[in-house]
Amino acid sequence: MASTSDTIAQLRSRMAGMQDGMPRLPLETHPALAGLVQLRAGGSYAVDSASLALALLAGPSAAGGWCAVVGIPDFGVEAARVLGVDLDRTVLVPDPGDRWLEVTAALADVVTVVLVRTQGRVPERVAERLGARLRKRSAALVAQERSAGDWPRAEVRLTTREPAWSGIGEGHGHLRARRLLVEARRGSAPPRRGALWFPAADQTYRRADPVAAVAEVEVAS
């Protein structure tokens, strides 16, 4: 029955919004990541790839929000622009030094989403304090991890696997398109997987398979 499934979906979305005890606004998310991850104000998200981090920024930025990028001296401006980040509403602090936490907290007060690159493992207590600040200010944080698990307490952890470039051979052609498997883990729930063209040969960023957000049971390794 359609009405029953509608009701269930509605209730599920309301539950998802109230998981931390308070209702949280969903933020605009890049269409390529639909079904894998939904950004929410106050959440922190860990990624292991620069282009995936840019894609997470692109959603809120294209919807009119401000972005801040902290501790990333090698920010690819053109790639960000192509992904849909509005450069006029982007603030970069390429080298905050050892004051990255204060800078991130100050910027989280005013922007919609902050992108941070970790320099090493972040203490649990620091992540918790910043998380509280984010929830209070309704900002989201994207942590680009140098090695997996640097950012504790990430709401969703996105990892990329099996990147496959096409258009390039042994001394001929050039990089044209990349197919990427992305895995989104949310707490102890089974991970969601999806294949993405990141980018496709026409320089768009989109899903490779129509629907692959079916949860699979992962055998713990």
Place this chain on the structure above:
Amino acid sequence: MRIMAVWCPDWPVVAALADEGLPTHLPAAVFSANIVCACNAAARAAGVRRGMRRRDAQSRCPELQVHGVNPDRDARAFEPVLAAVEEIRPGVAPLRPGLLALPAPARFHGGEATGAAILAERLVAHGVWDCRFGVADELFTAEQAARRAERQDCHVVAPGESAQFLRALPVDVVDDSDAGRDAVSLMKRLGLRTLGDLADLSATDVRDRFGAHVAWVHRVVGGAGAAPLATRTPPPELSCHVDFEPPLDNAETISFSVRQTADRFVAGLARQGLVCTEVLVEARCEGEAEPASSRVWLHPRWFSAADLVDRLHWQLQGAMNGPGRAGDVRAPVDRVRFEPVTVVPDAVHADGLWGGTDERVERGIARVQGMLGHEAVVRPVLQGGRAPRDRQALVPWGERPTGLRPTGPPWPGSIPPPAPARVLATPWAAEMVGPAGHAVDVDERGGVTSEPARFRPSPGDGWQPVGAWAGPWPVEELWWESRATGVPRRVARFQVVGVDGRAWLMTWDSGVWWTEAAYD
């Protein structure tokens, strides 16, 4: 009251040449719609005349410099002249760029001719070589007298002799407007050669036949029609400075001491209903005439007193501690000066009724700037270029990007899309070897010496086999930079994909491998 007229001939040409810093002795003309509207003496000597078409003017004088008409530029360039005259004799009435009138300097300056000489000296000191003075009982006569004076000289028409002076002038002096030109042509055809001939006609006939302008001239020649001068009030002085006695040598102390001056600066602007969005901050060292540190600061909204103090603090910190930079402050500072560069009416920047998110963002960013310094917070912008690093620029927050290459034209030799997500600010030293373990090089014909087999993108990474590669794409822009050995520099780019699927943009630079960007 006696009137003095100051006339700078060919002012549009003088202003155009001064604007571009060109020498004044070369023939030059200002054109409007391809018609000469002003030319200088050198051009006139070559046969260029007002009203001539551009091709005719250039055929008579091929080396003629052509400038477009720009009334704003003329007025802007005339402003210092007004200010210079005002310093000697207030009550100046600007008539149009190139012509001003003032009450004639009298006894205080030792007479009219002496007063004119003093003014001429002052104007020549400001770089206005060609200025002519005329003194008469009223404005029209004074202007005509100035037009008859020699360069830097004064033509005085004695009191009561205006009519006699004017009667001798040809009717051509009326042709300073379109209506005037038609009237001059008509008067000549009617046999009126001088203003005296005109003055002998009856006032009604003149007005009916030649129009209001000539009728006014007729009245002036007859001894009536003198108009009072519309003198201007000098513009307010908006810049502020503070002197330190004894001079200070500590950025913190100086910043603390300029607080009141900054308040005064902002309040002075506010009295005029203005706010400043671009300010020049200068600090002068003890015993020096020129400011040792001078910098223009921009503000995304407008400068408050606290913002000014912050900017001064950052500027001094950089100038006092920066090693070996030009414009360093090496001695104690004895004067700090704020000069508004751009001001806008404060209504433009008034707070919205409900506030705005952008203002909140500006405050947050200002806080981070306060923590890390002005240059630490940047805004990314795109520009044209070939290498990924050349295609982007980071501009300090609140500053206007300058000197960007245009993105519009195609950049042959640029890397085809997709753009790399990581563009390394400083390239990593990389290594690339062939199957035999020798470093891969690019030969003079643009081919590789051996197939790339293994590489590592940075010294910290492990070696891995090459999965796929493309290149070499020679870079045709750096060959003029020779290396120390005297061999011309050769650069080529490669795209390399490792077996782990990660792709890199690498550069071979005369035998050395670098990693420039990562397609992460």
